[in-house]
Amino acid sequence: MQVSTKPVKGTRDFDPIDAALREHVKDVILQSYRSFGFNQIETPVMENIDILQNAEGGENLSMLFKVLKRGEKLKLDGPIAHENDLVDYGLRFDLTLPLARFYANNHAHLPRPFKTIQMGYVWRAERSQKGRYRQFFQCDIDYLGTAAPSVEIELITASASTLTKLGFNDFTVRVNDRRILEALATHCGVADKDVAGVLVTLDKLDKIGVDGIVKELQKKQLSEQSIEKLTSFLNAYINGEVELGTIRSHISGIEEQVISELTQIINTADSLAKNQYQVAFDLSLVRGMGYYTGPIFEVASKEFGSSLAGGGRYDNMIGKFLKSTSVPACGFSIGFERILSILQDRNFKGDSVRTRSAILYDPRSTELPELFAKAASLRSAEHDVSLEIRQKNLKQQLEALKKVGVTQFCNFTEDASSLEFKALE
Amino acid sequence: MQVSTKPVKGTRDFDPIDAALREHVKDVILQSYRSFGFNQIETPVMENIDILQNAEGGENLSMLFKVLKRGEKLKLDGPIAHENDLVDYGLRFDLTLPLARFYANNHAHLPRPFKTIQMGYVWRAERSQKGRYRQFFQCDIDYLGTAAPSVEIELITASASTLTKLGFNDFTVRVNDRRILEALATHCGVADKDVAGVLVTLDKLDKIGVDGIVKELQKKQLSEQSIEKLTSFLNAYINGEVELGTIRSHISGIEEQVISELTQIINTADSLAKNQYQVAFDLSLVRGMGYYTGPIFEVASKEFGSSLAGGGRYDNMIGKFLKSTSVPACGFSIGFERILSILQDRNFKGDSVRTRSAILYDPRSTELPELFAKAASLRSAEHDVSLEIRQKNLKQQLEALKKVGVTQFCNFTEDASSLEFKALE
Incomplete structure (x- = not known):
């Protein structure tokens, strides 16, 4: 294809x-x-x-x-x-x-x-x-x-x-x-069509300041008078002279x-x-x-x-x-x-308390039913247990599992009743 | 529109x-x-x-x-x-x-x-x-x-x-x-093109039985010989004479x-x-x-x-x-x-342990900051607390809240420090 x-x-x-x-x-x-x-x-x-x-x-x-x-x-x-x-x-x-x-x-x-x-x-x-x-x-x-x-x-x-x-x-x-x-x-x-x-x-005040605003409004061909009125208001605002509580004394037409x-x-x-x-x-x-x-x-x-x-x-x-x-x-x-x-x-991980375990096994093992049953008994809301078919390159396999969040592993050989987990570091 | x-x-x-x-x-x-x-x-x-x-x-x-x-x-x-x-x-x-x-x-x-x-x-x-x-x-x-x-x-x-x-x-x-x-x-x-x-x-065996299958295959103009062979096999299967362990003695060409x-x-x-x-x-x-x-x-x-x-x-x-x-x-x-x-x-609800509370309030109340702070303190993974503006028809409002899963409510009047919840039944 x-x-x-x-x-x-x-x-x-x-x-x-x-x-x-x-x-x-x-x-x-x-x-x-x-x-x-x-x-x-x-x-x-x-x-x-x-x-x-x-x-x-x-x-x-x-x-x-x-x-x-x-x-x-x-x-x-x-x-x-x-x-x-x-x-x-x-x-x-x-x-x-x-x-x-x-x-x-x-x-x-x-x-x-x-x-x-x-x-x-x-x-x-x-x-x-x-x-x-x-x-x-x-x-x-x-x-x-x-x-x-x-x-x-x-x-x-x-x-x-x-x-x-x-x-x-x-x-x-x-x-x-x-x-x-x-x-x-x-x-x-400002005319309605220009608002x-x-x-x-105005949205750019933080970035370009009052001077930048004046230049941009001149380019937009706003009237000198409007620009002047706006500039004077913005300067007062920046100097802390306009607060929400007093804004009605600066701008008319705002309902109380x-x-x-x-x-x-x-x-x-x-x-x-x-x-x-x-x-x-x-x-x-x-x-x-x-x-x-x-x-x-x-x-x-x-x-x-x-x-x-x-x-x-x-x-x-x-x-x-x-x-x-x-x-x-x-x-x-x-x-x-x-x-x-x-x-x-930030490499944020959340506050997961979940343990993720991998059990590496040989698919030809005669102990599979016991191993699968044991894994089932370990699983809970806080414990994920992944059965993983063992690969030739164990180091590479563990590295890949670690990448998807596995935190500990066990290399299963024969006895499913006593699995020992090692931290995956 | x-x-x-x-x-x-x-x-x-x-x-x-x-x-x-x-x-x-x-x-x-x-x-x-x-x-x-x-x-x-x-x-x-x-x-x-x-x-x-x-x-x-x-x-x-x-x-x-x-x-x-x-x-x-x-x-x-x-x-x-x-x-x-x-x-x-x-x-x-x-x-x-x-x-x-x-x-x-x-x-x-x-x-x-x-x-x-x-x-x-x-x-x-x-x-x-x-x-x-x-x-x-x-x-x-x-x-x-x-x-x-x-x-x-x-x-x-x-x-x-x-x-x-x-x-x-x-x-x-x-x-x-x-x-x-x-x-x-x-x-x-059966020829490849007819398989x-x-x-x-065959998928319909459960529903139409062997007789139904024969009729349908005849309609599909499968050869009499093929239909006969299949019927005889299916009858043996239904009578329990064909099990997975012995199927190779009935059908040739399946690898062990x-x-x-x-x-x-x-x-x-x-x-x-x-x-x-x-x-x-x-x-x-x-x-x-x-x-x-x-x-x-x-x-x-x-x-x-x-x-x-x-x-x-x-x-x-x-x-x-x-x-x-x-x-x-x-x-x-x-x-x-x-x-x-x-x-x-089945009316399945899951096994949620979450409590969903509604607090009904008058938006003109002067105690809003205290009420909002109290609600915030009650919220947790197991407890949802919804602030709900009280409506004229209280019964209708509670009915609608119950429908979206609210389990208890409190009719807030003045004192945010002692909210009393009643079950919504």
């Missing part, structure tokens, strides 16, 4: 070491979110192409993997007006859209509010680059059906506390609110409730952090997706540059599938692949 | 109750297989279309979900010679083909023999019918790189013992060997080693079963796939009709990706969706 044995471009195979770490991290995340009372749901990886195309998916829509129609539905005789005539399904590009569809279909018999966990793969035909994959795993929690600030407090606490269980500390949960950002833009006289572009620039709720969210979540991590207001946090409607958050760490998790409130999306009903919604997503890569760099 | 909110045809959404059961069963299977020293690997859900099309996939090839090419690679201007010009990837239809590709790509740094677990979804565009899904979950173990009978013993023992951990008992692992079936066909003078068809009929190894497999595996289940020779076991080369097995149960698991030796497939090298291989696959459906019918 002259076909490549490499995985599809932008996707990866996971060997036993990788797969075990991924499984462990999934398990920690799932158990942690469950302990907060979130409930797992699962949806199929394919969605109807109409659902995907009608979504507010932004650039994700240009990265869809589309599935060819089958049988008589696929018509190839005449001219093809558009590629969409050829497809009926697509691979999901996130877990939020399937959640919206699921909720519309099932809300009648779900608890309200509905606290949900989703863990699964999503697909985007991204241009290949380091750290960007075309199949990647997402871990989302979402809280549907209520708009109380305790929702945000719980999402932040659950996600941050999950990260601490994976060995992360000293990170900050940055919190902002889309309504503040929009009021700021209006306050500076998104201005916010993309927005600030009081955001303050409650940040203060309560920070007090629950017990100094393991920080929760803080950060005006320069923007978050790319246009569908956010209220508080937004992101977990940042100086050590790692890019963010570990992020989310926010999106009150207008879920309801679209339900016609009349509006459904308040807020979510937090952990960057699973980013976290995996950091844990691999 | 005027789009359907139903999942894609032939696929399913899983609500919290379904998803929790699926997760539990996956976990039991994974831990059980791990305890036998098998190692999990993972491959992407998409494979290159060439890999899928060149496979010995039989009718699965006609049920492929194919993925449309993207960008410049997709050419729709001219006439389209074949739909395969439009696609570059496809969704995997089983886990064995990806395993073969993975092994070819990674065997140099894997233990040999390689004992592997694969758990994941596969896709087939089957005609919809009850119990047949287009996206379904598979749990496979495979043992690559050696042909000793202890491989079969271990696969049978690991799979059967896993089923007992899910509450199955009183089942039989039926064992046969493709080489016996082929020798039987040759012995009866597959005869075996498909085939019988001695099959006997060793069945006797040892049955002794390890300790009467929790049976392992027995069954001449009428055929297994559909053409790629089997030696022992084959299937877990049957009178209670459930269809099989719970199956597998066999397939020594010629893995090596195809490795050009010169031949790689002995044997596998066992648990019918995850079949088992799930039985466990659901």
Whole structure:
């Protein structure tokens, strides 16, 4: 066969070491979110192409993997007006859209509010680059059906506390609110059509500073007056003259409730952090997706540059599938692949108490029934016992077994009643 | 939006109750297989279309979900010679083909023999019918790189013992060997081209008896002489005159080693079963796939009709990706969706020791920080604590929470230091 044995471009195979770490991290995340009372749901990886195309998916829509129609539905005789005539399904590009569809279909018999966990793969035909994959795993929690600030407090606490269980500390949960950002833009006289572009620039405050922002906004041909107003505000913010409690005296058009709720969210979540991590207001946090409607958050760490998790409130999306009903919604997503890569760099092993033993044997031994029975009696939740056919090169065999996590071995000869294990070092 | 909110045809959404059961069963299977020293690997859900099309996939090839090419690679201007010009990837239809590709790509740094677990979804565009899904979950173990009978013993023992951990008992692992079936066909003078068809009929012995088999073979226009020879053999088999130990005196052309190894497999595996289940020779076991080369097995149960698991030796497939090298291989696959459906019918809950508590609260309470801190202190591996915003209809809310597995609740009013939980009945 002259076909490549490499995985599809932008996707990866996971060997036993990788797969075990991924499984462990999934398990920690799932158990942690469950302990907060979130409930797992699962949806199929394919969605109807109409659902995907009608979504507010932004650039994700240009990265869809589309599935060819089958049988008589696929018509190839005449001219093809558009590629969409050829497809009926697509691979999901996130877990939020399937959640919206699921909720519309099932809300009648779900608890309200509905606290949900989703863990699964999503697909985007991204241009290949380091750290960007075309199949990647997402871990989302979402809280549907209520708009109380305790929702945000719980999402932040659950996600941050999950990260601490994976060995992360000293990170900050940055919190902002889309309504503040929009009021700021209006306050500076930015036209509606330019708001998104201005916010993309503002997002870079940490990296390029106020000077960098001014240059970028000039390139984007924002008016001098708007740039001046924004600069003056940002300088005041950087000098610590603008705090959340006083922001309304700097920017007009922010409702008092927005600030009081955001303050409650940040203060309560920070007090629950017990100094393991920080929760803080950060005006320069923007978050790319246009569908956010209220508080937004992101977990940042100086050590790692890019963010570990992020989310926010999106009150207008879920309801679209339900016609009349509006459904308040807020979510937090952990960057699973980013976290995996950091844990691999750290040589993270988890806190497994499992003993993994290998018993090397000759398959021609007449004592096999006794050996197999003995191995069965040793197996338990904490003790894996692998029977391994002895190879000629014992040293090489033990080395390979060690690599897949075997911690001790026994070289079986005759007496199954008294197996002696040696540590595999 | 005027789009359907139903999942894609032939696929399913899983609500919290379904998803929790699926997760539990996956976990039991994974831990059980791990305890036998098998190692999990993972491959992407998409494979290159060439890999899928060149496979010995039989009718699965006609049920492929194919993925449309993207960008410049997709050419729709001219006439389209074949739909395969439009696609570059496809969704995997089983886990064995990806395993073969993975092994070819990674065997140099894997233990040999390689004992592997694969758990994941596969896709087939089957005609919809009850119990047949287009996206379904598979749990496979495979043992690559050696042909000793202890491989079969271990696969049978690991799979059967896993089923007992899910509450199955009183089942039989039926064992046969493709080489016996082929020798039987040759012995009866069946032409090579007719062997597959005869075996498909033989597979129904349990259901239609010898008379039914004769009728079906007559329809298939098998020669009278062949039918007569087969009938006479089957009658002897049913009357208990043909046992594995004496089968060579009835059918010529079976090597002695085939019988001695099959006997060793069945006797040892049955002794390890300790009467929790049976392992027995069954001449009428055929297994559909053409790629089997030696022992084959299937877990049957009178209670459930269809099989719970199956597998066999397939020594010629893995090596195809490795050009010169031949790689002995044997596998066992648990019918995850079949088992799930039985466990659901049985109202199976697993042996979870986890307590799931809900604390109902008013989001306007001034005691939120204390309540959240108290909840955090209660959470552990065994105790999930869900904070739930109190709804107007308390009875309805408790009913919905009970449905997602909450076992006790507390109606929080003021004092977080002394929460009292009541059982949710």
